[in-house]
Amino acid sequence: MTWHVSEEDLRAYARGELAPPVLWSADAHVTACARCRAALAEAADPVALDAGWERLDAELDAPRPGPSERLLxxxxxPDHIARLLAATPVLRGSWLGAVAAVLIMTVCVSNAVRTSDTPTLFLALAPLLPLAGVALSYGPALDPTYEMAVVAPLDGFRLLMIRTVAVLAVALGLNGLATLALPGYGLRALAWLLPALALTSTGLALAPRLGPVQAPSLVGGAWITLLLVARVAGAGGEGALVPFTALGQAVAAAVAVLAAGLLVAGRDRFDRLQGGAV
Ligand SMILES: [Zn+2]
Structure with a gap:
């Protein structure tokens, strides 16, 4: 073969602008000639360029990272983890505001109505806040970034741990600030910490079996029931409720360690839980 379609004609051919009769001969030739097909593929670049522009356009339309994401x-x-954390609803202003309001009210009541050496209302409530925070940051019903979380290059368990640590750090930090506002009780006001860890880890460990809503609900309900029973059993006494005594704290620590162990041992279930919920 000595004749080939000219470069100019190939470009016109690629754009669909080549007119007959040149089009017919180009058609027939390109079908038979590998060299011109290769040249045509190169000449067809404008199409690829268009696709490139479209992608760039989409990139420019994507939401810009917020201040917390940029800080992270x-x-x-890493970028994708920062985006997930910044998009975690629990770490946003409204939720933090609600938690802070609840804590401030509880602290005020505890300081105003001082009936014993232990701020029972505060100690009863404080462990529930981290549990609720972690529960709310997980699961499709409550989480608008859930789809993103599922397609992110992280397995379910790792994602869960990243979010749990972030939410726990914030919730425990708020509780800690509230504790500072109860100086009259001394270290006794810190008796929420071990129950908080125990409730959160138990709620997470049970989530693959009971579901991301039922597990924390059940654990929270069990905590309230335990406190009510302890209150009835210790009626008339001036001392702290059982969960806030040395014995109760030891049990809470043991439960936290046990549940954390179960959580890590059953880590594979979280990927299935997440995959199954899609
Ligand atoms: Zn040719």
Whole structure:
């Protein structure tokens, strides 16, 4: 073969602008000639370029990272994790505001109505807040970033741990600030910490079996029931409720360790839980 379609004609051919009769001969030739087909593929680049522009367009339309996301990236958190954390509803202003309001009210009541050496209302409530926070940051019904979480390059368990640590750090920090507002009780006001860890880890460990809503609900209900029973059993006494005594704290620590162990041992279930919920 000595004749080939000219470069100019190939470009016109690729754009669909080549007119007969040149089009017919080009058609027939390109079908038979590998060299011109290769040249045509190169000449067809404008199509690829269009696709490239479309992709760039989509990129420019994507939401810009917010200040918290930029801060996370700046301190070394990988992009996709920073986006997940910044988009976690529990770590946003409204939820934090609600938690802070509840804590402030509880602290005020505890300081105003001082009936014993232990801020029972505060100690009863404080462990429920981290549990609720972790529960609310997990599961499709409550989480608008759930789809993103599912397609993110992280397995379900790792994602769960990243979010849990972030939410726990914030919730425990708020509880800690509230504790500072109860100086009259001394270290006794810190008796919420071990129950908080025990409730959160138990709620997470049970989530693959009972579901992301039922498990924390059941654990929260069990905590309230335990406190009510302890109150009835210790009626008339001036001492702290059993969960806030040394014995109760030891049990809470043991439960927290046990549940954390079960959680890690059953980590595979979380991927199935997440996959099954899609
Ligand atoms: Zn040719």
């Amino acid at each position: 990236v700046r301190i070394g958190v």
